[in-house]
Amino acid sequence: MTRSVADEGGLFDAPDGYAPRSAWRRECTACGACCAAPDITALNKPLGVPCAFLRPDCLCDRYETRPGVCRNYRPDWVCGEVAPLATLEARVRRFLQIYDLT
Ligand code: SF4
Ligand code: SF4
Numbered sequence: 001m002t003r004s005v006a007d008e009g010g011l012f013d014a015p016d017g018y019a020p021r022s023a024w025r026r027e028c029t030a031c032g033a034c035c036a037a038p039d040i041t042a043l044n045k046p047l048g049v050p051c052a053f054l055r056p057d058c059l060c061d062r063y064e065t066r067p068g069v070c071r072n073y074r075p076d077w078v079c080g081e082v083a084p085l086a087t088l089e090a091r092v093r094r095f096l097q098i099y100d101l102t
Contacts, residue, residue, distance in 0.1 A: 014077040028075045031083035032058030035070075037095035042067040048096060050088070058088065 035058070036050040045051050053061040060066055078098055082091040096102045 014080070028079065029083045030058050031079070031085075031091050032088050033079075033082040033091035033095045034073055035060065036088060037092045037101075038099075040067075040069060042069050047101060048092060050092075 032050070032054055035054045037048060039045060039047040040051065043051055043053075051060075053066070055061050060070070078095065081098060082094045085091045085094055093102070
């Protein structure tokens with residue numbers, strides 16, 4: 001059975017004014033943006049600073065023991081906006097811009 005976007009609760013629907021650049025938004029492509037852009041209290045990670053456990057290849061160095069906030073994070077339309085960008089710096093900048101955190 002095919003699930004519609006509506007069935008997904010709009011998680012993959014970009015708001016008006018955003019045109020997701022990539023179909024990748026339904027799957028994590030390990031772009032690293034969500035490990036670098038937001039502040040993460042459980043890790044004492046400030047806004048806009050890559051997590052200390054984020055490897056240069058944008059994978060997690062403690063994947064098996066990552067905190068719940070990381071385990072519960074799911075890809076959404078924002079991934080389609082940030083993941084296609086060429087550098088982690090550009091992805092972080094865009095992520096923060098989307099959430100008006102610049
Ligand atoms: S921003 Fe999205 S695609 Fe990039 S690492 Fe996070 S969940 Fe994966
Ligand atoms: S602990 Fe791992 S999954 Fe969580 S923010 Fe850091 S690098 Fe990302």
